[in-house]
Amino acid sequence: MSRTRTALALGMAAAGALSLASVTATATPLPLAGSTTVTPAGHSFKATLSGKATLKAGSVTVTCSVSASTGTVPAAPGNQNPAGAVSSPISPPTYSSCSSSIPGVTPTVTTSGAWTVSMQNGSPITATMTVPVGGLVVHTTGLATCTVTAAPTAPGAVGGxxxxxxxxxxxFTNASVPVQVTGTFGCPTSATSSTFNAVYKVTDTTDPTQQITVGP
Structure with missing residues (x-):
């Protein structure tokens, strides 16, 4: 067979394989998210830190022992989503009684903006806390003056x-959060992300005898 015919045959075979791959990819749809229902509909809740929360950027870790946030389960039918997550607005979490891993450095954590938390039923049930742009700022004073801004350019999704x-x-276990760090010597200015660890217990404040529940 001539070189021209061989090249033509190889080209046709490659085109056929590409067409088959395209058909196969088209015929295999992506899996859809399952249904989610959060109950009781319309009830308010409070999330309270259990243990300690840590935010680590570079070699610096800030640890807080007090944190809380409040929110409300959407009223029916907004508390149900047949093909995805259910989202609830929450108050900016507060953080206090904080310390730094650097001796002689005192951190202060401030939060602001419109925060949300969404729940997706599954195994496990996943949660995503959305931090608005610049919605969490850690400022340190003392031997190092640093400013750590979470979600500096776009909202940040924190998975839990x-x-x-x-x-x-x-x-939240080693959840990644984009950050921007500025400051003096000793600040982790090269860090572009931080890891967040925390466990919150959630109580129904509308009716303390009930529990906030996520299901299908």
Missing amino acids: TWVNGAPPSLT
Whole structure:
């Protein structure tokens, strides 16, 4: 067979394989998110830190022992989504009684803006806390003056898990958060992300005898 015919045959075979791959990819749809229902509909809740929360940027870790946020489950039918997550607005979480891993450095954490938390039923049940642009700022004073701004240019999605219970818990384990760090010598100015760890217990403040529950 001539070189021209061989090249033509190889080209046709490649085109056929590409067409088959395209058909196969088109015929395999992406899986859809399952249905989610959060109950009781319309009830208010409070998330309270259990243990300590840590935010680590570079070699610096800020640890806080007090944190809380409040929110409301959407009223029916907004508390149900047949093909995805259910989102609730929450108050900017407060953080206090904080310390730094650097001796002689005192951190202060401030939060602001429109925060949300969304729940997606599954195994496990996943939770996503959305930090608005610049919605969390850590400022340190003392031997190093640093400013760590979370979600500096776009809202940040912080992934976690939800476990139903009495009370239910919301856990963030080494969740990545984009940050921008500025400051003096000793500040982790090269860090572009931070890891967040915390466990929150969630109580129904509308009716303390009930539990906030995530299901299908």
